Amino acid sequence: MKIPLLTLLGALVIGVGINFGTDAFIQLTLIYILINMILAMSLNLVNGFTGQFSLGHAGFMAVGAYSSGFLSTLIPPAEGPLQILYFLIYAGCGGLAAAIAGFLVGLPSLRLRGDYLAIVTLGFGEIIRVILLNTPSVGGARGMYGIKGPADWTLGEFTFSKFLFGYAHAIFWVIVCFIVIWRLMRSAHGRAFLSVREDEIAAEAMGINTTSAKVRAFVLSSFFAGIAGSIFAHYSNYLNPASFSFNRSVDAVIMVVLGGMGSLSGSLMAAAIITALPELLRPLQQMTGVDLRMVIYSLCLILLMILRPKGLMGNKELPSPWGWLKKKGAQHE
Amino acid sequence: MSEKLLEARSITIQFGGLKAVDSLSFHINKGELIGLIGPNGSGKTTCFNMLTGVYQPTSGEVFFNGRVINGLRPYQISHLGMTRTFQNIRLFKELTVLENVLVGGCQQISYGLAAPVLHLKKFFEQEKKLTQRSLELLAIFDLEKKANDLASSLPYGEQRKLEIIRALATSPQLICLDEPAAGMNHHETHQLMETIAKIRKDFNLTVLLIEHDMKLVMGICERIIVLDHGVKIEEGNPVLIQNSQKVIEAYLGPEGIQ
Amino acid sequence: MQDFLQHFINGVSLGSIYALIALGYTMVYGILQLINFAHSDVYMIGAFSAYYGAMLLGFQNRPGIAALVILLFFAMAGCALLGFTIERLAYRPLRKAPKLNILITAIGVSLLLQYSGQVIFGADPKVFPSVLQDSVITEFLGVQLKVLDVAVLLVTFVMMLALHYLIYHTKVGRAMRAVSTNMNVASMLGVNSDRIISFTFALGSALAGVGSVLVGMKYPKIEPLMGMMIGLKAFVAAVLGGIGNIPGAVLGGLLMGLSEEMVVGYLSSTYRDALAFGILILILIFRPAGLLGRGGVEKV
Numbered sequence: 001m002k003i004p005l006l007t008l009l010g011a012l013v014i015g016v017g018i019n020f021g022t023d024a025f026i027q028l029t030l031i032y033i034l035i036n037m038i039l040a041m042s043l044n045l046v047n048g049f050t051g052q053f054s055l056g057h058a059g060f061m062a063v064g065a066y067s068s069g070f071l072s073t074l075i076p077p078a079e080g081p082l083q084i085l086y087f088l089i090y091a092g093c094g095g096l097a098a099a100i101a102g103f104l105v106g107l108p109s110l111r112l113r114g115d116y117l118a119i120v121t122l123g124f125g126e127i128i129r130v131i132l133l134n135t136p137s138v139g140g141a142r143g144m145y146g147i148k149g150p151a152d153w154t155l156g157e158f159t160f161s162k163f164l165f166g167y168a169h170a171i172f173w174v175i176v177c178f179i180v181i182w183r184l185m186r187s188a189h190g191r192a193f194l195s196v197r198e199d200e201i202a203a204e205a206m207g208i209n210t211t212s213a214k215v216r217a218f219v220l221s222s223f224f225a226g227i228a229g230s231i232f233a234h235y236s237n238y239l240n241p242a243s244f245s246f247n248r249s250v251d252a253v254i255m256v257v258l259g260g261m262g263s264l265s266g267s268l269m270a271a272a273i274i275t276a277l278p279e280l281l282r283p284l285q286q287m288t289g290v291d292l293r294m295v296i297y298s299l300c301l302i303l304l305m306i307l308r309p310k311g312l313m314g315n316k317e318l319p320s321p322w323g324w325l326k327k328k329g330a331q332h333e
Numbered sequence: 334m335s336e337k338l339l340e341a342r343s344i345t346i347q348f349g350g351l352k353a354v355d356s357l358s359f360h361i362n363k364g365e366l367i368g369l370i371g372p373n374g375s376g377k378t379t380c381f382n383m384l385t386g387v388y389q390p391t392s393g394e395v396f397f398n399g400r401v402i403n404g405l406r407p408y409q410i411s412h413l414g415m416t417r418t419f420q421n422i423r424l425f426k427e428l429t430v431l432e433n434v435l436v437g438g439c440q441q442i443s444y445g446l447a448a449p450v451l452h453l454k455k456f457f458e459q460e461k462k463l464t465q466r467s468l469e470l471l472a473i474f475d476l477e478k479k480a481n482d483l484a485s486s487l488p489y490g491e492q493r494k495l496e497i498i499r500a501l502a503t504s505p506q507l508i509c510l511d512e513p514a515a516g517m518n519h520h521e522t523h524q525l526m527e528t529i530a531k532i533r534k535d536f537n538l539t540v541l542l543i544e545h546d547m548k549l550v551m552g553i554c555e556r557i558i559v560l561d562h563g564v565k566i567e568e569g570n571p572v573l574i575q576n577s578q579k580v581i582e583a584y585l586g587p588e589g590i591q
Numbered sequence: 592m593q594d595f596l597q598h599f600i601n602g603v604s605l606g607s608i609y610a611l612i613a614l615g616y617t618m619v620y621g622i623l624q625l626i627n628f629a630h631s632d633v634y635m636i637g638a639f640s641a642y643y644g645a646m647l648l649g650f651q652n653r654p655g656i657a658a659l660v661i662l663l664f665f666a667m668a669g670c671a672l673l674g675f676t677i678e679r680l681a682y683r684p685l686r687k688a689p690k691l692n693i694l695i696t697a698i699g700v701s702l703l704l705q706y707s708g709q710v711i712f713g714a715d716p717k718v719f720p721s722v723l724q725d726s727v728i729t730e731f732l733g734v735q736l737k738v739l740d741v742a743v744l745l746v747t748f749v750m751m752l753a754l755h756y757l758i759y760h761t762k763v764g765r766a767m768r769a770v771s772t773n774m775n776v777a778s779m780l781g782v783n784s785d786r787i788i789s790f791t792f793a794l795g796s797a798l799a800g801v802g803s804v805l806v807g808m809k810y811p812k813i814e815p816l817m818g819m820m821i822g823l824k825a826f827v828a829a830v831l832g833g834i835g836n837i838p839g840a841v842l843g844g845l846l847m848g849l850s851e852e853m854v855v856g857y858l859s860s861t862y863r864d865a866l867a868f869g870i871l872i873l874i875l876i877f878r879p880a881g882l883l884g885r886g887g888v889e890k891v
Contacts, residue, residue, distance in 0.1 A: 053691060108876045114690055115626050119830065120875050123868035126823075130865040180450050187449030187456065188435070188442040188463075191428075195436045198425035204407035205385060205417050206437045207503050246819075250698055257695055290710050298702035305696040306684045315427065 004179050008172065015167040027163045031235050033275045034170035035228045038177050040255035040267035042224030045181055047253065048261035048315070049190065050217040051197025052110065053118040056125025057225050057252045059105075060098040062244035063128060064226020066138050068094030069147035069233035080153050081160070087150065087169045091230040098226025099219050101128070106218035110211065125249055132241040143240035147233050166235045173231065177224045182264055184220075193217050254301055258311050266313030337396070338363045338507055338539050339415070344383055344393030344403075353379045354563040356393065361507070366533060366540045368554035370547060370574075372584055376563040377543045378420055381509050384541075385417050386410045397507075412440060414506035418496040418513060420543070426485035430476060430495060433484050434467040437502030441466075470498045473532065490521050494528075501532065507539045514549060522546075526553050547584070551575065559583065593733040598856040599849065604740040604809075606848020607747035611802040612825035613832070613840040614754065615674075615795030621771040621835035622791050624690070628697035629677055630799060631822020632704035633670050637800035638719065638813040639712055640669025645720040654721045659742070659804070662722055666800035674796025675789055683785070708815030716814040719807035743805045750801055751841065757794075758837065767791055771835070820864060824851075827871040833884020842882060 018030060039057060046054045068090040077086035109120040138144045150165030184190050192213040195203035200210050233239055255274050259266025281293045304311070343356035354376040361367050369377050382388040384395055386407040395403050402410055416437075425433050441463050448456035471477040474494040479487065484495060493513055500508055510529070514522040530553055533540055544550045550557060551571040559567040559574060561583035567574060574580055612634055619627045644665025645651050650658045681700050685693045723742055727735045758764035769777040770787045778784045806821065807813055828847040832839025847867065854866050874881060 047691075053694070109872070112875055112879060115624075115694060116830075116875055116879060118694065119626070119826070120872055123827075123871045127865050127868045127872075130862065130868075134861050183449050183452065184446070187460070188439050188444070189446065189449065191432060191436050192439060194428055194432070195425050198427055199423045201387060201407070202419065202423035202425065203436065204387075205411055205419075206499060207408050207411035207416075207440045208436065209406070209408045247702075250702070253695065253698075257691075261691075292710060294706035295703065295710060298699050298706055301699035302681055302696055302703065305688075305692050305699065306681070309685075309688055309692045 004175055008175050011171045011175070012168060015164060015171065018167070019161055019164050024163070027167075028235075029276060029279055031163075031166055031170055031231070033272050034167070034174050035232050035235075036251075036255060036271040036275050037174050037268050038170075038224055038228040038231070039252045040259065040271040041174075041177050041181055041264055042221040042228070043252045044256045044259070044262065044264065044267045045193070045217050045221045045224075047256050048263070048267075049181075049185060049197065050193040050214060052214055052218070053114060054121040054218070054221070055118045055246075055249050055253065056105070056121035056123070056128075057221075058244040058246070058248035059121075059125030059128035060102055060222040060225035061229035061232070061248070062132060062239075062241070063101045063222075063229065064091075064094035064098035065229030065233040065239055065244070066132060066144065067097035068226070068230035069144055069239055070138060072148040072234065073146055076148050079151065083150060083153070084165055084169060087165070087230075087234055088172070090234065091169070091173060091227050094230035094233070095223040095226040098229065099223035102219045102222025102225075103215065106215045106222075110214040110218060122246065122249070125244075126246065129241045129244055132244075139239070141241065143238055145238055147237045147239065149234045149237045166231070169234075170231050173224075173227050177227070178264060178268075180220075189213075189216070256311075258304060260311035260313035260315060262315035263311070263313035263317055265318040266311055266316075269312060336363045337361070338365075338398060339384070339541070340396040341380075341384065342394045342396070344380075344390040344395060346379060346383055346388055347391045352563055354383065354390075354560075357560070357563070357565050358393075359558050359565065359568065361539060361541060363506075364537070364539055365556060366530075366542065366554050368550035368557040369541060369543045369560065370545070370550055370557060371560035373545070374562075375560040375583075377560055378511055379563075380560065381417060381511055381541075381543065385415060385509060411503055411505075414504070415509065416500040416503045416505040416507075417509040418493075418500050418511055420511040420515065422489075422492050422496055424484040424492055424495060424499070426483070428484055429481050430471065430484055430487065431464070431467060431480040433495060433499050434470055434502045435463060437499040438463045438467055438504075440503060467502060470501055474498055474528065490517055493517070493525075497529075497532075501536065505538065507541065509541045509543075511543045512545060513542070514544065514546065522549060529553065547574075594856065596732065596734040598852045600734065600736065600740055602849035602852035603845060604743045604848070605852060606828075606845035607744060608802050608805050608844075609821070609825045609828045609847045610841045610844025611747055611750060611798045611805070612821065613828040613844045614837065615799045616826050616829040617832070617834055617837060617840040618767075618791050618795045620829070621837070622767065622774075622788055623682070624835075625682065625693050626697065626826070627792075627795075628694070629681075629700035629704060630795070631818035631825070632701050632708070633673050633677070633796045633818075634799040634803045634822060635708060635813075635815060635818035636673050636704065637666040637670040637796075637803035638807050638817065639708070639717075640800070641666040641804050641807065642717060642719060642813060644669075651720045654724045656723075658720065659722050659746075659808075662720065662804045662807075663746070663801060666804045667797040668800075670796040670800030670803075671793040674792040674799075678789055678792040683788075705815055705819075712815055714815065716812045719811035719813050721811065722804065722808040739809055743809065746801065746805060750798060754794075754798070754837075763787070763790060824867045827867045830871060830881055831874050833881025836881065836883045839881055839883035 018027065039061065043054065043057050046052050071090050071093050077083045105124045109117060112120055132138060133141050150162045152162055153160045192208050195208055196210050196213050203210050251274065255270040256267060258274065259270030278293045281296065285291050285293060337360045340360040341358055343358050344354060345352060345356050346354050357380060369380065371377050383390045386405050390403055394401055397413055397415055402413065425436060442459055444455050444459055468477050468480060471480055476491060476495060487495060497513060514525050517525060526549065529540065532538060542550065542554065554571060557571060557574045558565060559580050566579045566583055567577045615630050616627060619625055641662040645662055648661060650661055677700055681696050682693060685696055723738055725737055725739045727737055728741060729736050758767060766782045766787050769782055770784045774784050824847055828843035829840045831846060832843030851863055851866055855863050
């Protein structure tokens with residue numbers, strides 16, 4: 001338990017630095033990177049580790065975002081430092097709602113394979129979006145306003161800013177998501193997921209309930225997608241079904257593929273790159289006067305698939321920085 | 334008086350208009366080593382697939398330990414104590430040799446999701462026990478030194494062995510081996526057959542063996558079932574099979590007899 | 592009854608457009624087992640090729656048969672060329688790669704076309720040249736039969752006949768069927784499968800081009816993202832009929848068009864887009880091989 005806590009602490013210290021050292025735009029990008037990290041890691045569980053192909057991750061993110069946002073309008077958060085507790089609870093509820101949605105979607109569709117599964121999950125993702133679009137109580141196409149978000153809290157000289165609360169919340173979940181998936185993958189559950197990816201028929205013959213394994217991976221993945229949605233909802237205070245379109249699902253897939261299917265550290269890197277890239281390319285847009293960013297982005301995707309199909313990391317992981325610090329070698333966790 | 338471990342009662346499977354296996358009945362007693370032979374395309378593997386739940390028989394029933402098992406999924410049948418290997422090796426290629434065996438041992442794990450995530454004691458205990466046992470199994474076939482190699486990096490013969498170890502890891506009562514010696518040379522085959530005889534004794538196993546090579550089966554099987562075009566044409570001890578006109582005809586064609 | 596007939600006609604007209612686009616999906620899938628995500632954007636490019644072609648020849652506002660033929664020509668040629676190029680540059684290098692990689696490449700090509708479309712054509716909608724003057728040909732039991740609907744049906748019908756002839760009565764059609772049954776065997780028997788695959792892409796794309804002109808004729812507003820929804824629906828149509836199955840794509844397209852018009856007519860238009868996915872999910876859960884498709888048994 002020491003390492004995760006140390007990591008959290010370290011990240012929080014960095015967060016304080018960012019809070020004072022950078023502007024709101026960079027801070028927002030950073031929060032988005034953290035959200036995307038959770039999305040990418042959770043999708044990796046299904047697409048990378050379990051070998052199923054889901055193309056509807058945005059749908060589960062939407063379920064988490066909307067239910068968590070809705071909850072915050074019913075039970076507003078407390079003020080002061082206690083607010084973080086409320087956001088954790090909202091996120092947990094959003095995650096649960098998404099997990100339930102994941103279960104309902106996964107159970108019938110995970111019998112299908114490959115392309116078919118991709119298409120069905122795409123379909124479910126779109127259906128979730130259309131339902132939100134047609135539900136007036138969450139704002140329909142207008143979007144949902146009035147979602148409670150983190151607020152500044154001043155203690156004497158020091159102001160804990162909205163960013164700091166949002167950042168702490170997000171980084172907490174990034175670490176939880178990483179630890180849960182990492183440890184699970186080094187247990188019998190993880191081996192069950194991997195065996196499904198490698199050979200479903202052989203896995204069954206070895207006594208693995210492949211349907212259950214797939215559904216478990218899918219539900220857990222949806223749970224974290226819901227968490228990501230919740231963080232998104234409370235940090236932006238506003239939700240619109242258009243934020244959860246097919247393109248967001250594709251983004252998540254691209255992060256998983258770029259990082260490497262089955263590599264958590266790859267997912268983290270890829271989430272940072274993919275989120276920051278459009279912002280880094282902004283000067284180019286000013287130079288040329290046209291928005292070529294997405295053109296470059298999609299071109300890179302094609303080239304990546306042709307030239308480096310295994311992504312940055314393949315299914316390998318970066319060595320643990322803690323192990324390196326303690327000079328105990330990479331196999332620390 | 335020996336007990337029936339597995340019994341098939343007139344199992345039939347139809348693909349489109351073709352009956353791949355046609356009302357096949359046989360049984361296996363506890364502790365026996367039975368050979369299932371027949372020319373190519375005679376329905377041996379299809380029969381395996383029906384016994385282990387990969388295919389559902391169109392009609393007929395399969396009993397295991399006196400219990401009807403058709404309709405059960407393969408993993409459920411595996412839990413009951415019947416396991417198999419595959420003709421065209423189906424290892425988890427991107428996993429290590431040890432991990433392959435660990436997957437086979439998954440039924441010994443009883444911890445839930447919380448134990449590994451929170452690193453509870455239960456998790457470490459069970460993992461340690463399972464790893465130890467898996468390494469012991471690997472040692473039987475001298476594979477423990479390659480425990481951390483990728484399964485796909487093993488040479489062909491060792492991949493076949495690993496499949497058997499993986500199947501043994503499920504602690505089966507009955508193990509169905511689908512052409513375990515395919516692609517091996519004479520010497521390797523001989524060795525493999527000796528190992529099969531050994532593990533059968535050590536693990537108190539019942540074995541159902543598909544083999545293409547008649548000679549090989551004759552050496553170790555106590556009873557042999559011969560399939561041709563999905564129909565059982567003969568059953569009995571090796572001497573009887575060797576002298577059966579029907580079997581010779583099936584293998585060589587009617588002209589072959591002269 | 593009168594309402595129903597009117598919806599029926601609209602549905603068949605819409606459905607035949609879906610069918611044309613669905614054919615492209617199904618032919619490519621039949622031959623490569625690839626969901627060509629970029630197909631919907633090839634369709635979009637078809638509309639723009641027709642638009643610029645008409646501008647080039649000064650046919651923006653001269654409706655008539657000549658305009659129809661010219662627009663069809665430009666759309667088909669543009670699409671065929673594009674389909675051919677995409678296959679050559681993006682898919683061919685990945686012929687032996689895992690399916691997932693090809694699928695992602697397809698998504699990448701789709702995004703590339705959409706975004707380059709936005710850069711090149713601009714994101715604002717453009718007005719498609721008027722192709723035919725719409726008027727009511729005849730009115731029967733209060734049901735109107737309009738020029739555009741008839742034209743859509745006629746063009747589709749001609750295209751399908753031509754396709755049928757091509758696939759079942761020509762040498763290249765036979766080669767296509769051979770490659771889609773078993774590429775390796777076809778290659779061994781002397782079929783140049785690379786060439787057949789190129790041809791299939793070009794052909795399927797050309798049909799999408801036809802679809803784009805027919806849609807542009809009925810709803811004359813074109814923009815770079817126009818392919819997304821219709822592409823998805825056409826894809827659903829292909830799956831509904833049994834992907835890889837050519838008559839299935841036609842049947843699926845018609846069923847999709849009809850059910851969509853009926854939902855819009857009798858229920859609510861807000862759920863028109865959800866309908867497609869609803870159908871898709873039901874079909875995949877209950878009959879994954881589609882209506883006319885045949886399920887395979889996995890060999891163990």
